Amino acid sequence: MSFRISLSGMNAASADLNVTSNNIANANTTGFKQSRAEFGDVFPVSAFGLSKNAIGAGVRLNQVAQQFDQGNVEFSGKALDLAISGQGFFTLSNQGASVYSRAGNFGADRDGYVVNPSGHRLQVYLPSATGTGFDMGRMSDLQLANGDSPPRATGEIEVGSNLPADAAAPTVAPFDPTDPSSYNHTTSLTVYDSLGASHTQSLYFVKTANPNEWEVHTQIDGNAVGAPATLQYSDIGELQAPVPGEIALPDYDPGNGAAPMAITVDVSESTQYGESFSVSALVQDGYATGRLTGIEVSSTGVVNARYTNGVSTPLGQVAMTNFSNPQGLQPQGDNGWSETFESGQPRRGGAGSSEFGLIQGGALETSNVDLTEQLVNMITAQRNFQANAQMISTQDQITQTVINIR
Template sequence: MGFNISLSGINAANSDLNVTANNIANVNTTGFKESRAEFADLFQATSYGLSKNAIGSGVRTTNVAQQFIQGNNEQTGRSLDMAVSGEGFFTLTMNGARVYSRAGNFQTDQQGYVVNPQGARLQVFAPTADGSSFDAGRMTDLQLLTTDSPPRQTSMVNVSFTLPANAKQPTVTPFDPTNSNSYSHSTGGITVYDSLGVSHTQTSYFVKTATPNQWEVHNYVDGQPAGDAVPLTFSDTGTLTAPANGRIVMDPFTPSTGAGELAMTLDLSGSTQYGEQFALRNTAQDGYAAGKLNEITISEEGVVFARYSNGDDRALGQVALTTFNNPQGLQAKGNNLWAETFDSGTARTGQPDTSNLGKIQAGSLESSTVDLTEQLVNMITAQRNFQANAQMVSTQDQITQTIINIR
């Protein structure tokens, strides 16, 4: 009986050494979770149960439990590297099966899908049709766009200025955009875009009239008038009173590029008539040309943005995180992947930084949770346990030999 007890101790110590060796081997593995060998004592039961003086029958390995604690997030600066700061696993699909990982060392395949080194595709919540939010009930593979961002036609031109209250009428009439003496001030050229992304120049010219607090604005696109002159009226405190909403609808302009009509509204809200000098405070418009993909960025909420050279930002999806009631019940699949089991409980998938799910730290990787110093101490302890049990086998052998030699 003593041989079997010692043999069980040797097997347990060997299991402990194997677990420690595996931990040390993965000290630099991204997203690796340290394992711990767990043991239980053995007793030989009889039909009467165990007596209070029963001697144990040895030990057995009951579980090798991975410790799902947070590892350090190390900065890498690489845009597709991600780390989960808090609870949750990245959700992936591999050969049609759903798997989970804490390792965020992602890359793109030849089709532009974001995958882990083994080719499992990262799952995200798809953006809604208008791009304003995400459909948390529908996951899809994250695919990075490699095409250009299409142009956007200008529809609104915003101009904010201050006209001088003591301005005089121009010395030359009628108004002529080629003669600076026929108008008081201008906005200069504002670049606008047609539906093909070709740029055009929109200019507003301001002419002081004989009526106090009243001006006329002449709008041109590429040197062509975009409607008749529109009166601007200011109050005696210098605020714009007409047009009432501060907006002027310009006549459509037909570009020679083959693009559609360029219909724009000029918004003069906030413009004033003060002092003695003209000041152009702000100009803006909502169109842009076609753009090249500059970079991929990921927010703490896991939103993946494609950023283009034209200033357009397009949300491609929101990273889906999954958590379990009992992560230790997950089945290790190797390659830093786990699979759901009955013991782990049902997967609960949601958006980062909601409920008990963590945030996404872009440009970082979660390091292994293995403490090398602790593992070396465990190795020495397991080695001593192995030696002690082996010594027990030797002692039992000596006792058995003594009994055999009795005459």
């Protein structure tokens, strides 16, 4: 019996060494979670139950428990590297089977899908059909956009200007855009048609003979667009007309096959103060075709594609998963786990909500292995093994003594 007790102790120490060895081997593995060997004592039970004077029958390995403590977050500078700070796992798809991981060293395959080194595809919640938020009930593979961002025709221009209150009507009439004496002030900006081609839109401000009244002439690429619009200000310099401060221009055909341009000029922020002309805002909502320049991921896991035209398009929100008992997950290798009965059902959500941590883009979570601690564990397990081996040697000597009795 005593031989078997010591043998169980040697087996336990060997298992402890194996766990420690695996932890040390993965000290530099991204997203690795160290394990701990947990043991239980063994007592023989007879038909009459367990006696209070029973001597133990050794030790056995109860479980190898994974420790899901937070690893350090180190910045890598690579856009598709992701680190979780807090609870939760990345949700991956291995040809339809769900895999969960803390390792965020992702890249793009030849089809543009975001995958880990094992080829498992990162899952995201797709943008909702309404264009606001994400559909949390529908997951899909994250695929990077590989085409250009389509253009958007200018539909509205916001003009924040101040016209001088002491201005006089021009000495030259009628208005002629080529003659600066026929207008008081001008400003211009770039607008876009439905094909993404740029055009220059100019606004000419002409003081009329009536008090606090101005005319605005609009031209696109040197062509007049509609009749001049009248701006009327109050005696304290605030805009009174048009109401509500918008000038709807007639459709303008750019002549290049694009759809007619229908532009509204918003002058609700314009004023008539002082002695000088100024433009504080000149904004339009159109843009040209854009090329992909990069990917950025927010702390809530929203993946945005950035383009040269200034547009940022959301591609999805990283799908996070958590479990009631993460230690019950089944290791799959390659930094992945799968759910089991012991882990409980997966609970899904987005980063930064409820029980899920935040996501850091351009960073990786390192292994949570403490090498100093593991080296101490190694020495302790080695001593345990040697002590149990010495116990077997001692028991062998006792046995030999009994055999040699005459």
